[in-house]
Amino acid sequence: MSKVKYYYDSETLSYRKIEKKKGRKLGIVLLSIAGILLAGFLVFLVYLNLPYVETPKEKSLKRELAQMELQYELLNKKMAEAENVLSEIAERDNNLYRVYFEANPIPEEQRKAGFGGVNRYKNLEGFDNSKLIINTSKRLDVLTKQIVVQSRSLDEVSQLASEKEKLLAAIPAIQPVENEKLTRVASGYGYRTDPFTKARKFHYGMDFTAPRGTPVYASGDGVVVRADNNSTGYGNHIRIDHGYGYVSLYAHLYKYNVKKGQKVQRGDLIGFVGSTGRSEAPHLHYEIFKDGDRINPIHFYYGNLSAEEFAEMQKIAHQENQSLD
Structure with a gap:
């Protein structure tokens, strides 16, 4: 109640x-x-x-995540710069280096190929930023592969350059005797009058008139394969094997300054002008062989002739006069 x-x-x-x-x-x-x-x-x-409602720990993790995203953005910018630089190197490689050394260019699809087959990024899936991380990883892997391809290409170019340097040093490129004013060209390559038979006969080299004892120089790097007088008509003569199919011959020498098997470099003194063998007067008979065939030596004086001097030498050498051997 x-x-x-x-x-x-x-x-x-x-x-x-x-x-x-x-x-x-x-x-x-x-x-x-x-x-x-x-x-x-x-x-x-x-x-x-x-x-x-964030706890202090969550705030700390959030800051770390934001910092990571920033670092990935910076990394992607740096990769973009590296890709641009690598692209310029690849362009020079294909259009300059490999062209100069006569090597085939590397196809674009080979330079920028990705990675097929197994998913290489499966362990990066399932996170809040998986897309960012996976895309960056893919980009970095492709960039790394491009660098490897370019590195191998440059190694190949370096090897080709080394071979090219050896080739350029080996190919006969200078006149075998001093001839600054081109007054020593007595007879060129082609049909000439034989000094002994007076018949028109093919002359396979070039004759340089010079006094007995005038120095004779190697026209390119190589190895002396003959220094004897056991070849009909040449008298004392030297043959230098330059490699790459090139051989030079220096005939009618007075005496030698090298011996068989000796390595020589372009410009080395190898002998002295004489008139041994089938020769009418002291002179140097000079020949060039390529793969066993005799070719016109006039095309191998680019090492010490200007364009004007070369034109003048061609004019002199093409005159059908009498050879000296």
Whole structure:
């Protein structure tokens, strides 16, 4: 049984019974329900926003992640620069170096080929930044492969350059006697009058008139394969094998300054002008062989003749005069 409550009425100077108003109880119930709903809503809001509430550790990890993304961006920029530089090197390699050394250019698809077959990046999948990491890794791998291809190409070019240098040093390229004013060209390559029979006969070399004892020089690097007088008509003569199919011959010598098997370089003194063998007067008979065939020596003086001097020598050498042997 609930207690009866009274209140003091100052107007009547008496105590009056407190009457319970109808609906008060219902209001309290509704107010309680409203409070519960409000509390639940607030709890729900807190629950929804829990992912956005960061702990100190989460903040630290987030900073590290942002730093990593920045580093990957910088790495991609550096790779872009490296790709541009490598592209320029590849262009020079194909259009300059390999052309000069007569090597086939490396196809573009070979330079920029990726990696087929097995998925090399499976272990990088499933992370928040997997796409960034995988793309960067692929780009780095392709760049590394391009560098390897280019490195091997440059090794090949270096080898070709070394061979080219040897070839250029070996090919006969200078006149075998001093002839600054071109006054010593007595007879050229082609049909000439034989000094002994007076018949028109093919002359397979060039004759340089010079006094007995005039120095004779090797026209290219090589090895002396003959220094004797055991060849009909040549008298004392020297043959130098320059490699690459080239052989030079120096005939009618007075004496030798080299011997068989000796290595010589372009410009080395190898002998002296004479008139031994089938010779009408002191001179040097000079021949060039390529793969066993005798060819015109006039094309092998680029080492010490200007364009004007070469044109003048051609004019002199083409005159059908009498040879000296």
